[in-house]
Amino acid sequence: xxxxxxxxxxxxxxxxxxxxxxxxxxxxxxxxxxxxxxxxxxxxxxxxxxxxxxxxxxxxxxxxxxxxxxxxxxxxxxxxxxxxxxxxxxxxxxxxxxxxxxxxxxxxxxxxxxxxxxxxxxxxxxxxxxxxxxxxxxxxxxxxxxxxxxxxxxxxxxxxxxxxxxxxxxxxxxxxxxxxxxxxxxxxxxxxxxxxxxxxxxxxxxxxxxxxxxxxxxxxxxxxxxxxxxxxxxxxxxxxxxxxxxxxxxxxxxxxxxxxxxxxxxxxxxxxxxxxxxxxxxxxxxxxxxxxxxxxxxxxxxxxxxxxxxxxxxxxxxxxxxxxxxxxxxxxxxxxxxxxxxxxxxxxxxxxxxxxxxxxxxxxxxxxxxxxxxxxx
Numbered sequence: 001x002x003x004x005x006x007x008x009x010x011x012x013x014x015x016x017x018x019x020x021x022x023x024x025x026x027x028x029x030x031x032x033x034x035x036x037x038x039x040x041x042x043x044x045x046x047x048x049x050x051x052x053x054x055x056x057x058x059x060x061x062x063x064x065x066x067x068x069x070x071x072x073x074x075x076x077x078x079x080x081x082x083x084x085x086x087x088x089x090x091x092x093x094x095x096x097x098x099x100x101x102x103x104x105x106x107x108x109x110x111x112x113x114x115x116x117x118x119x120x121x122x123x124x125x126x127x128x129x130x131x132x133x134x135x136x137x138x139x140x141x142x143x144x145x146x147x148x149x150x151x152x153x154x155x156x157x158x159x160x161x162x163x164x165x166x167x168x169x170x171x172x173x174x175x176x177x178x179x180x181x182x183x184x185x186x187x188x189x190x191x192x193x194x195x196x197x198x199x200x201x202x203x204x205x206x207x208x209x210x211x212x213x214x215x216x217x218x219x220x221x222x223x224x225x226x227x228x229x230x231x232x233x234x235x236x237x238x239x240x241x242x243x244x245x246x247x248x249x250x251x252x253x254x255x256x257x258x259x260x261x262x263x264x265x266x267x268x269x270x271x272x273x274x275x276x277x278x279x280x281x282x283x284x285x286x287x288x289x290x291x292x293x294x295x296x297x298x299x300x301x302x303x304x305x306x307x308x309x310x311x312x313x314x315x316x317x318x319x320x321x322x323x324x325x326x327x328x329x330x331x332x333x334x335x336x337x338x339x340x341x342x343x344x345x346x347x348x349x350x351x352x353x354x355x356x357x358x359x360x361x362x363x364x365x366x367x368x369x370x371x372x373x374x375x376x377x
Contacts, residue, residue: 002096002115006107012037014106019093021086026055027064031090035101045101046094050080183373186366189215193363197331200267206230206247209263209328216248216261218365219326219357223253227318233260233300246296257321258300262293264329266359270344271334278339282347286329290354293325297353325354332358 008014018030033048053061069078082090096115104113135142153159189212199205206229209215213226231249248261269283282290304320335341348356 002093004096004100004113004115006035006100006111006113008106008108008110009034012106016097019090021050021082021089028053028055028061029086030061031093033094033097035097035106037106043098043102046097179373183370185212185214186370186373188212190363190366190370193359193366197266197359200265202263202265205263205265209248213248215362215366216250216328218362218369219261219328219355220252220259224250224259225253227251227258233296233303244296244299246293246300251318255321256319257323258318259324259326260293260296260300261326261328262289262296264289264327266331268329269334270330270332270358271340278343280340280343282344286327286356289327289329290351290356293327293354297323297325322353327354327356328359328362329356330358331360333360 003017005017006014014035016033016035018032020028020030022029029050029052031048031050033046035045036047038044051066052064054064056062072078100113107113153162156162192208192212196204196208210229216226217224227249229248230245233244233246233249246260247263250259250261251257252259264285268285268289270286271280272283274280300323301320304318332341335344
């Protein structure tokens with residue numbers, strides 16, 4: 001798509017992006033256009049000049065020294081020849097400028113305009129009924145276009161203004177749109193779990209939950225916000241060794257009280273071997289995860305003032321309170337007998353300061369949420 005930058009030079013004129021006609025490594029020929037309000041002939045709205053430019057050591061293009069035509073003597077002349085492609089480039093660029101002036105007049109300040117594809121322009125110009133028919137007839141293409149618009153809305157420098165305009169225009173539809181997108185995201189997370197629950201890579205689940213941190217919020221009955229992933233919570237020695245990083249650091253939305261989450265994998269064993277008849281201790285992997293979480297908690301509490309001051313600049317000041325520790329590990333299908341389920345429940349309920357939740361319990365909450373949302377449709 002053709003892009004045109006403009007910079008107003010007065011109320012009645014604006015400089016535009018040079019049209020490059022010929023370019024080498026060090027020298028190029030351009031046409032430097034301007035938009036003008038021509039009172040004598042309003043449609044004649046573009047003027048400009050040809051100029052050779054040379055590239056400087058700093059990679060900037062600067063005009064080559066010129067000679068005034070008034071210095072020509074009798075019998076002398078200058079010849080500027082444009083080849084066929086160069087002439088086409090000039091005409092194509094100038095026609096776009098005439099169209100820009102027709103639609104926008106003289107742009108004020110510094111602006112950027114992008115020439116729109118005719119198909120896209122036709123879609124935007126279509127009425128609501130026509131647009132509905134077009135999108136309904138091509139659902140895959142409609143979804144692709146929607147995805148691009150959502151990505152633009154999420155990453156654009158003007159995303160806040162754009163979102164505000166969308167909200168004001170589609171005020172009545174916004175709750176439905178928000179609910180649909182939220183439900184789609186939850187469904188995607190649940191599908192991801194169902195397809196990958198046998199994956200035993202801790203890095204995989206770190207990345208999966210990093211991309212879907214809203215899943216972790218299902219652990220709590222109150223709103224929480226993510227502060228950091230692989231968050232440093234202290235512990236370095238004088239030789240810069242021994243630093244401790246918790247997998248996720250969250251905070252309650254209302255009080256900013258910190259929460260530490262340590263994750264393992266769905267394949268992590270929950271219980272060890274039976275040590276006496278009907279007696280099963282927690283597995284060594286789970287005990288290590290609990291010990292890690294408690295160690296991170298203690299390290300955080302020791303260095304909380306320093307770490308809180310460091311985080312205040314980016315995420316706001318945190319409060320300490322009694323930091324909660326969550327360990328996400330294992331799958332309850334491993335608890336195959338009544339004694340195993342009883343032993344596991346007995347032990348996890350007796351651990352002070354650490355909540356153990358299995359992956360299937362975590363994602364079961366998503367499944368229940370999906371059922372609740374879909375029942376209200």
